Amino acid sequence: MADAMQTEVLIIGGGLAGCATAYYLAREGVEVTLIERFDLNTQASGCNSGSLHAQIPHEPFVDLGEDWARTFAPTLPLMLESIRLWRGLESELACDLEVSLRGGILVAETEAQMRGVERKAALERAHGLEVEILSRDDLRRVAPYVSDRMVGGALCPAEGKANPLKAAPAFAAAARRQGARILCGRALASLAADGDHYVAETSGGPIRARRVVNCGGAEAGPISALLGLPLPIEGHPIQVNVTEPMAPFVEHLVYFAGEKLTLKQAGNGSLLIGGGWPARWSARDGRAVVDPDSLRANLRVAQTVVPGLASVRLIRVWPAVVNGTADWKPILGEAPGLPGFFLNIFPWMGFSAGPIAARITAELVMGRKPGWDLAPFSALRYAA
Template identity: 40%
Template sequence: MMPREAEIAIIGAGIVGLCAALELARDGAEVVVLDDAARHAGTVANAGSLHVQMQSRFIRMYPDQVPGLERSLPLYVAAARRWAELEAELGTGFELKASGGLMVAETPESYEFLARKCERENRLGLTVEMLGRAELARIAPYLGEAVIGAEFCAEEGKLNPLLANQAVRRALLAVGGLLLPESRVARIERDGAAWLLHHAGGTLRAGRVVIAAGAGTGALLAPLGLDVPTVAEPLHMNVTEATAPLIGHLVQHAERMITLKQLAAGQCVIGGGWPARLAGAEQHPTVEASSLIGNLRLASHIVPRLARLRLIRTWAGVNTTCDGQNILGEAPGLPGLFLAVPGDAGYTLGPLVGRLAAAALQGRDGGFDIAPFSAARFRAAA
């Protein structure tokens, strides 16, 4: 039966919402998670990259947001570690492998830019180093001759998101959490000291609420008088047939849109932010042929042996963009309403952001000062 009341309601059953719910349910709270059947979900479309180092393209495109990105760097290191802890806690392997990440350069100018970034990141506590062509030939012989060097980040890696998502969901249900799929929340309103969530199956009254709705967060908050500019960004992904071990790292590019990695079963996953589109009345994430061709062409340029493989699947998912930083903590002026939206590389941050949101709701220290990530910054900007 559809519940009508709950101690805590969480909007969004992506990796952030599931992990926040798991933390709270483990502590004995009554938790209900509502989800909109993943129409715009990033979690179910994610390819499992664990990003830590700053994205070179992001720095070039949004220099005004670099200070916020640098302030967030310790969270990325902790997030990668939290994934390893979570795998151990759940007792279920999800092919987590911290094999390191390579951000490759094709020109001396790009290499020098990465070197300056590397120096700054080292001072900020990351484990990064620059590698020349000879060193790359030794540890990453699969890279094409166009690559002249790379920045190596030891904390980066990959996992299988299908296995990880299932494991967290099972763990939540095992400790008594309630998951309501096909229950898209259309509107939230205050009801005394509690909140009313109007969703597809009716209305749920909750004492406290966590909004972990990704790109949908802004639309839920706007009627409450809080402007949080989250935007749905549809992106493109590919996966090839299985092959022998080929790509041993998470591979990115200093200037172009590409991410490459290989799953344990041998399939190579190719992504990196090529655009998709939102189509039809339901705004369904839809593949663009130009992105498919461009993404695969660039992948074959960086790792030439990929050109021999067959493509077995291509799909589009939704990324959430805002200002590159997390949105965390109690919503200003809205007591009992908490926000949990990860910053850039949201899947990497997911379990940690879920834990920090649960800690904020419980009024305890989650190990990081989340005040800089309050949604109050948008009021100040306005």
């Protein structure tokens, strides 16, 4: 066996989770090495639509019900704290991340949808999130670009957007400035405990580390399985659309209570239209590919909610794989039965929550108490 590279902490995965964890450790003087099988930020963290969410996602609220929402609710303070961190990241990382926090609006087309919006808002408020119910007139005043068909909505002032092409690279650059070693084109092949250390076999040779952090996104399950801890982390292909730039007219992050939708206007004027519409797996090579049916449906919904989109040209649609868990909750903390092996897996909304999940993970790796009750997010919930 080739001589193993030694490091204090090995991070697997160069998306937002991995790059931010590397930064929060390196700035405390911890020796850290990050490996990424491709290049940094090429998977979900660089291909997402850049929404900064704070609220309970509406779709599972409807599909999984209010009991689910109550079990998800402990995640809300994390999301809110993450957005507080986002506010300071541009100066901390010395990079324009295009962070804009002008609020998120969930709009309803029917009175029945409106009742659901109100029930969700009540639960969110009970967990410390500021949410304002909007009547039809309020909605006209706050968001005049929304269709007259909409009967009302809810405004969550904390929410907004940032540029996913910039965030993880900015964390990585700052981590490097603090001495982190970042190795791209290095795939993890195997991982085994060796006394109080772990030895990782990678495509560039073995690495021996006292602590290991799994930031593998949709691949985090197979990575944990190398240590005998299979985790039911899902990878779902979904797609996002971007239009040509328009003069500024959509101020908020917009959601719809009737169908899947997120819609926002980026700093350059382009509209980003998504909401988790499914892409497909290619039969030829197993990669995610655009689903034209989803494309049409997504644009139809967007135009129903924001009629001003009718004349705008679409310039690109892309698929990418989002990391999911069935309960939508993150998996954070030291893995049960595997001292020194940590999990930083934030599903579905891991762009929004990336900073706080990484901060918490770094604190745990350094042996500190992060000041959060992490019991709801433990991998123990998967124990038989």
